[in-house]
Amino acid sequence: MSINIPLEERFLENGLRIVIAPNHRAPLACVSIGYKVGSKDETVDKTGFAHLFEHLMFDGSKHVHRGEYDVYVSKAGGQCNAYTSYDQTIYHEELPIASLEMGLWLESDRMLECGVKPIGLETQQRVILEEFSQVIENQPYGRWRIAQSAAAFSPDCSYSWETIGKREHIIAATMDDVREFYDMYYRPDNACVVIAGDISFDKGFSLAERYFGEIEKRHSPIRRNTFSSEQKCYGQHSIVTDSVPLAAVYISFHCDGVRSDTSLSADMYSGIMGSGRSSRLYKALVDEAQIASTVWAFADTREHTSLLTLHATAANPDITADTLAEHIYHQVEKLQKDGLFAHEMEKTRNSVATSHAAALQTSSGVADALTNYVLLWDDPHEINRSIDKYFSVSDQAVMEFSEKYMNPSQAIRTDVVPVKQ
Numbered sequence: 001m002s003i004n005i006p007l008e009e010r011f012l013e014n015g016l017r018i019v020i021a022p023n024h025r026a027p028l029a030c031v032s033i034g035y036k037v038g039s040k041d042e043t044v045d046k047t048g049f050a051h052l053f054e055h056l057m058f059d060g061s062k063h064v065h066r067g068e069y070d071v072y073v074s075k076a077g078g079q080c081n082a083y084t085s086y087d088q089t090i091y092h093e094e095l096p097i098a099s100l101e102m103g104l105w106l107e108s109d110r111m112l113e114c115g116v117k118p119i120g121l122e123t124q125q126r127v128i129l130e131e132f133s134q135v136i137e138n139q140p141y142g143r144w145r146i147a148q149s150a151a152a153f154s155p156d157c158s159y160s161w162e163t164i165g166k167r168e169h170i171i172a173a174t175m176d177d178v179r180e181f182y183d184m185y186y187r188p189d190n191a192c193v194v195i196a197g198d199i200s201f202d203k204g205f206s207l208a209e210r211y212f213g214e215i216e217k218r219h220s221p222i223r224r225n226t227f228s229s230e231q232k233c234y235g236q237h238s239i240v241t242d243s244v245p246l247a248a249v250y251i252s253f254h255c256d257g258v259r260s261d262t263s264l265s266a267d268m269y270s271g272i273m274g275s276g277r278s279s280r281l282y283k284a285l286v287d288e289a290q291i292a293s294t295v296w297a298f299a300d301t302r303e304h305t306s307l308l309t310l311h312a313t314a315a316n317p318d319i320t321a322d323t324l325a326e327h328i329y330h331q332v333e334k335l336q337k338d339g340l341f342a343h344e345m346e347k348t349r350n351s352v353a354t355s356h357a358a359a360l361q362t363s364s365g366v367a368d369a370l371t372n373y374v375l376l377w378d379d380p381h382e383i384n385r386s387i388d389k390y391f392s393v394s395d396q397a398v399m400e401f402s403e404k405y406m407n408p409s410q411a412i413r414t415d416v417v418p419v420k421q
Helices: 049-056 068-075 097-112 118-137 144-152 167-172 175-185 201-212 262-274 280-288 321-338 342-359 363-377 380-384 386-391 395-405
Strands: 008-011 017-022 028-035 079-084 089-096 191-197 237-242 248-256 292-300 305-314 412-418
Touching: 008 201, 017 201, 017 363, 028 097, 028 363, 049 079, 049 089, 049 118, 049 175, 068 079, 068 097, 089 097, 089 363, 097 191, 097 201, 118 167, 118 175, 144 237, 144 248, 144 305, 144 412, 191 201, 191 363, 248 262, 248 321, 248 395, 262 280, 262 292, 262 305, 262 321, 262 342, 262 386, 262 395, 280 292, 280 305, 280 321, 305 321, 321 395, 321 412, 342 363, 342 386, 342 395, 363 380, 380 386
Parallel strands: 017 191, 237 412
Antiparallel strands: 008 017, 028 089, 028 191, 079 089, 248 305, 248 412, 292 305
16 A cells, blocks of 8 residues: 655745645645653753643734634634644644634734744643643543653653653743743744645645745754663662552553664554554453453654554453463463464554544645654655555564563553552
């Protein structure tokens, strides 16, 4: 299965990268603005700033007053959203083609100048603190990723905290901090603009030049954190006691960054182990041993280094985290000893291909994928190679990945266990 999405890219004089991907099936356009800044670019004393900015950018810009951004988009019959990861921050607008220029104006105004006001900072600080309570502190099993990150990396590594950051750093953020972060990362030479939808290449580039071309080029260097293998920790075991009814275990393994060929093997491996009812973990822990109620596996790929996690939640209160972990490790070792079944690879390849293809059926999906390929791969044309690459992953490559990275003695294990009554 091959993908062939027509696209072209250019750079403006200020360093902004523009990608146009025409799609004339509907009179719509999706604008995606990606900034190459995520939680990995933060410092140990100021975490959560990338995520904070995702919120702040909806709270007013130079010519758009507080609360008006969503009003502009919704009145035009569009929708907008944004998300922050370890490596990037991405903003989306999906609009009728007649309102595309309005969307480009809104985004260019956010890039033109920091428009955040003190009341906006105070408001979004409260919003994020409430999000922290709802998503982590008061969410069953919500704290495992924080424990995992802290155990998997040394404290000086900016992968050792989650994108939401630490509560005390959000509370302490000042307007000077906000302006400094904006000037460092919200700049044309650290961003890309993707326009996907009912537009021609020439029209798309012309509009991009009109709305973004006059934004001032920055000449100061962009601060980047350095990463080394010494920042990875191995063989760690942490226990989180929480108000949960059943024990759960999350077992993570270090693997290479997203641009490594082994990241494809990591995706294939996680699919074989924990994707769907035919996966190894489901058949072994849910169907046969009946010790787990849910299982999954996920390759959390990041720019510099990644984590592959195998998870199980107990089927009843008598099942311990130790029992779950023992069975997961057994499946890891069983795959290494017995090898792969032909149908596992075929099923996983088809599943990955279907998932990729489905995501690219809309201009919104294409815009998001292209933005990620620019920010992480430095190449939007990777979108047309992605599925073929998965079909080229061999059984031997997955087995070699398993032998090299899936070592139980090096695992980062996080248990979430019920509070003792």
